[in-house]
Amino acid sequence: MRTCIQSAALGCLLASALAMAQTPYTEDSTYQGLGGKEGIRKIVATFIPMLLEDPRIKESFADFDMKQLGVRLEEQFCEYSGGPCKYSGKYRDKTMDGVGTARDMATVHADLKITNAQFNALAEDLQIAMERNNVASSVSNKLIAKLAPMQRVIVTK
Ligand code: HEM
Numbered sequence: 001m002r003t004c005i006q007s008a009a010l011g012c013l014l015a016s017a018l019a020m021a022q023t024p025y026t027e028d029s030t031y032q033g034l035g036g037k038e039g040i041r042k043i044v045a046t047f048i049p050m051l052l053e054d055p056r057i058k059e060s061f062a063d064f065d066m067k068q069l070g071v072r073l074e075e076q077f078c079e080y081s082g083g084p085c086k087y088s089g090k091y092r093d094k095t096m097d098g099v100g101t102a103r104d105m106a107t108v109h110a111d112l113k114i115t116n117a118q119f120n121a122l123a124e125d126l127q128i129a130m131e132r133n134n135v136a137s138s139v140s141n142k143l144i145a146k147l148a149p150m151q152r153v154i155v156t157k
Contacts, residue, residue, distance in 0.1 A: 030146075031083035033139030034130070037074075040083070044074050047129035056121040060112055080146040106153035113157040123147070 034040050048070050052058050061069075078085035090108050123144055130140035 028082035028084075030081040030139055030142045031078065034077070034081055034083075034135055034143065035133070036083065037078060037085075039133065039135070040074050040077050040081075043126075043129050043133050043135070044070050044077070046132050047073070047126055050125045050129055051122065054121060054125055057118050057125075060114070060118065077143060081143055105150050109154045110156060114155050115157045116151070116155050119151050119155050 031040075034043065048066050051061055052066065072087060072089040075085050075089070076087040079087050126147075127140055127144060130143070131137070
């Protein structure tokens with residue numbers, strides 16, 4: 001009897017270990033905190049007009065397709081917060097053929113001559129856009145922290 005219970009418990013352990021092995025662990029608490037895809041859509045919808053109104057940075061966006069930028073930002077925020085998305089934006093790699101792994105923020109922003117002050121202004125607007133959508137500051141800080149390392153490649157002036 002004892003052996004039977006022991007082996008059943010062992011079987012159970014094995015089964016759950018197998019199940020865990022088949023489900024890759026993904027940490028998506030930031031994504032969930034942002035409200036998932038719908039939450040991110042709302043944040044970007046708040047954020048884009050803020051960029052266009054912010055005297056510190058609005059000129060940079062004057063000639064660009066903001067609808068397209070919004071779609072790319074949604075993908076990117078979703079990916080960086082641990083959600084089930086991949087940024088699929090501009091491939092400004094050497095070949096310009098869209099093949100490869102060059103989801104490259106450096107080349108996307110290279111011609112724009114962005115300063116640290118502009119970078120910080122955009123980050124501040126994003127933080128406010130999240131606040132306006134009732135995102136907890138513990139969560140918004142995490143997304144900002146994920147994006148912060150881009151400063152090194154985006155700022156070129
Ligand atoms: C954390 C900081 C930033 C992030 C995460 C970010 C992210 C992005 C993304 C995802 C795109 C879309 C590229 C595509 O179409 O695939 C983009 C484009 C763009 N970004 Fe940024 N960006 C940042 C900072 C800035 C700053 C500080 C400025 C200027 C003040 C800026 C100006 C632009 C412009 C003008 C475009 C359009 C470029 C084009 O279509 O060729 N970005 N950015």
